Every structure is written in structure tokens, then in C-alpha cells.
Amino acid sequence: MDINWYPGHMAKAKRLLADQLSRVDVVVELCDARLPYSSRNPDLDKLLAGKKRVLLLNKADLADPAATSAWLNYFRAQGIDAAPYSASTGKAKDALAVIDRAAKEAVERAAQKGIRKTVKAMVVGVPNVGKSTFTNKLHGGNIAKTGDRPGVTRANQWVRITPYLDLLDTPGLLWPRLDDQLAARRLCYIGTVKDDVVDLAMLTIHLLQDMLKVQPQAVMTRFRFDNPDLRGEELLEAVCKGRGFLMKGGVCDYDRCCAVVLDEFRAGKLGRMTLEMPVKKARLTIPGAKKDDESKPQEENSDGEN
Template sequence: MDIQWFPGHMTKTKRQLLEQLKWVDVIIETGDARLPLSSRNPLLRELLGAKPKLLVLNKADLADEDQTGKWLKKLEQEGPVLAVSASTGAGMKKIIPMLEELMAEKWQKLAEKGIKKPIRVMVVGIPNTGKSTIINTLTGRAQARTGNKPGVTRGSQWLRIHGRIELLDTPGMLWPKFDDQIIGRKLAASGAVRDEVFDLEELAQWLIAWLQTNYQGALNKYYKTEQEEINLETIGKERGCLISGGRVDTLKAAQIFFREFRSAKIARATLDRLE
């Protein structure tokens, strides 16, 4: 299964990022704690250059806690990183102090020149990593549009979140080609790619097999079955996805399976694993 998705507005977003970078002091890069590596756009690393950056891994409440701890230790070698949950608020209070720490040296130099200015922060990341939810949590009110589907944020806007901090929200940006199709599958499984652009049933079978290997017993426990091999037929029967003749509607079963996986009902699973 070949997963490629690069809507036209993504090209425009890349151009906007290059234009806006000169006005920005610090970068917040949002990622998905379930995909600490795969949810980071390699194009962003090239575009952002040497700007001070804080990596915020959102949706930590959906990820494997043990894996998150291992990834934080690894990623701290690159620079400041936080694991947060914008939906529950966990870890969010640490963001502003870390931004202030990143700006402390520049503020000092400006103060020596008699200049007082706010930190200007750009928020970047691939679709559906929760950028707008993070911004809304920081501002305390819904100033940026949010949604559960990728690509909701279309334009860019400055938002004052603190006496000395302004945020620039930007649309999410995927890269034009997934060189590693496993990364494409992981992103699709997490919801970063629209379900309409890939074979949902085929991806579901791949993810079911992956879960049986990496989270043994989780599917059996959740779907209340002792079957050694679990598939969409198993899930469909358990969820009542039956059509004429007693056959299973495997597409409906796949849709239900992904809803339950993405909300961590089956397991708090991290798709990028460090052993």
C-alpha cells in the first residue's frame, strides 16, 4: 500500500514559512507522542535552520508511558523537549517557562540596548498533532480553529498569550513523499493522513498484526476473545458489523477499529518504539 498525500495548500504553507521565519525568535515544533520520530517533518528541520526550538510531543495521554520516557531521554540530546497532553492540560504549564529560558540571552542583549519586545514564537508541525489545541490551551480561549481532522487550520495568525510572548499559528505540513512507507502507514494509523486517501481495511490488517506483535494480548483483552489470530472479521462480529447473509462489513469494522485505536481504548500504544 503506497500512501502519498500533499494537498496544494501545503506547497503554499512551505512558502509562507520561509517568508515568516525572519520575524520569529523561537520555534515550537509539535509532534505526536505516539510517533516521536515519524511525526516530525524532515523538511521542517531544513527550513527552520538554527532557530532556537522547543519540541512539544502532544497526545502523551494516548502514548505508551514507558516509551515516552525513553524517547524524552533520547530527544533531549538534540535540544529542549516536552511531552504534554493539550486535551488534559498535563505538562502544558512548562511551555512558557521553557520559552522564556530559550529567550533569556536575547532578552538580556536587547535590554542592554534599552529595547523591550515580546518573544515571537512560530508553532509548526504536521497535521493533527494538536497545534491549535496547544495554542488554545496556552491562550485560555479558543482563538485558533481546532478540529479532529488534519488540515483544519488554513491561514496563519498572531496570538498574544502572555505579556511578553506572541504566537504565530501555521497550518500543518506533510512532506511530499514518504520515502519509508512504514512511516506513511504509522501516520495514517494515527490520523495524520485523511482516511479517504488510503485503503482503510488493508491498513487495519497491518496495524492489527503490529499490535499483536508489540502489545501482545491487548486486542484479545479489549475485544474479549481468546482467538490467537485476530482480524477484521473478529472485530466486526464483536461489534455487530453484520450485513445480509451474516457476513461482516469489514469496512465498518475497520472504521470502528481505528476510532478505538486512536482514542487509546485498545491500548496506550507508541508506534515508534525504542527497545
């Protein structure tokens, strides 16, 4: 299953984002706390070079707290200012405190000149990690469009948060070639890549297998089967029978099964779950890491295609 998705509006959005950088004091990067490596765009390092950045592990309420703590320690060890957050359930003041900390130097420089600076912060990240929900949380209203699918935000939107903070909500950006197909598949799990460009049956099988590795009992309880070693179509069939996704004659309704499994994972209905962990001495560096670091999150080979 080869996954690539880079619609034309993303190339345009990348150019518009670059055009705004000279106005920006702080960049707030959001990733999904369940996939803190796979849900970061490696191209942002070059694009945002020299800018003060803070990384928010968003949707932390859906992730394993112990795993989130491990990731925070990992990022901080790389010199990355990182914090957990939940744009849907968190408090605006907590996010504002993170931005204030990141903008401290710019504010102090302006204060030395007798100026009360209005900080300009840019929100970036891949599609569907909650950027617009984050913007709305800080604003206190539905100023930015939101949705549970990628591509809802198509244009840059400056929003006045306080008299001293302006926020730029940007469209989700992927990179032109998803060479790391494991990361690409995981992006599909969280809805970063549109469902209609992938094989949903294969994707759902991989997701179920990956969830079984970290939370087998939660998966079997939710989908009502009792064999954690099932793989491939047998696994989908067990979910169909367990949850009653059957058509006339007892035929499995795989389309409904795939839709429900994906929706329930994305909504956190299987409990708090993180699908990748940081480990040492792997092939690629994590985005934003020091050049001499050789770390990458744990990669577990799932049965079937990569």
C-alpha cells in the first residue's frame, strides 16, 4: 500500500506561510500526542530556521500519559521546548503561558525600547492535528474553521487573541514525498491523509494490529473478540462479528467495520493510547533535533505491507 498525498493547495499554502515569516515572533507547532514523531513535518525545520519555536503535543488527553512523559523528556533532551496540551479540553491560559514563555526574549527586547509589544505567533502542523481548534480555544469563539478531516483550513488567518497577541492559523502541510511509509500509514490513522486515497481495509488491519501491540485488552473489549493473535482479514472478520457489522446472509460489512474502527480510534474511544515511542540509535533524526543525534521513534514491523 503506497501512500502519497500532496494536493495543490498545500504547495500554495507553503509559499504563503513563508511570506508571513518575517512578521512572526514565535512558531507554535502542533503534533498529535499519539504519534509525536510521525505527525511532524520534517520540512518545517528548514522553512522555519532561525524562528523561536515551541512544540505542543496536542490531543494529550487521548494519549498514554506515561508515553507522553517519555516523549517530553526526549524532545527536551534535544533542546526542543515541548509541552502537552489538549485543544478540545485544555485551558486557554495554559497554552498562552507556553506562548508567553517562548516570546519572552522578543517582548523583553521591545520593552528595552519602551514598547509594549504585540506578539505575533504562527500555528503550524500537518493536517488534522487540531490547529484550528487550538486557535478557537485561545480566542474563545469559533473564529477558525474546524473539522475532523484534513484540508478544512485552506488560507492563512490572522486572529487577535489579546491586545498583545495575534495568532496566525495556517493550513495543514505535508511534504511532497512520504518516503517513510510507516509514518505515512500512521498519518492515515489520525486522518491527516484523506481516507479516499488509501485502501481502508488494509489501513484498518494495520491499525488494529498496531493497537493490539500496545493495548490488546482494550481493543478486544471494544471490538468483542478474544484472540490477540489474529491478523489480516481474519482480524477484520472477528471485529465484524463481534460488533455485528453484518449484512444479509451474515456477510461481513467491511466498509462499515473500517469506518467505525478508524472513527473510534480517532475519537479516543478505546482509551488513552500512544502508537510510537522514542528510542536511540535509529536511522533518521527527529525533526528539530541536534545534528549529532541519531534518534527516531520505535518502529515495529506489522504483519502485511509497510
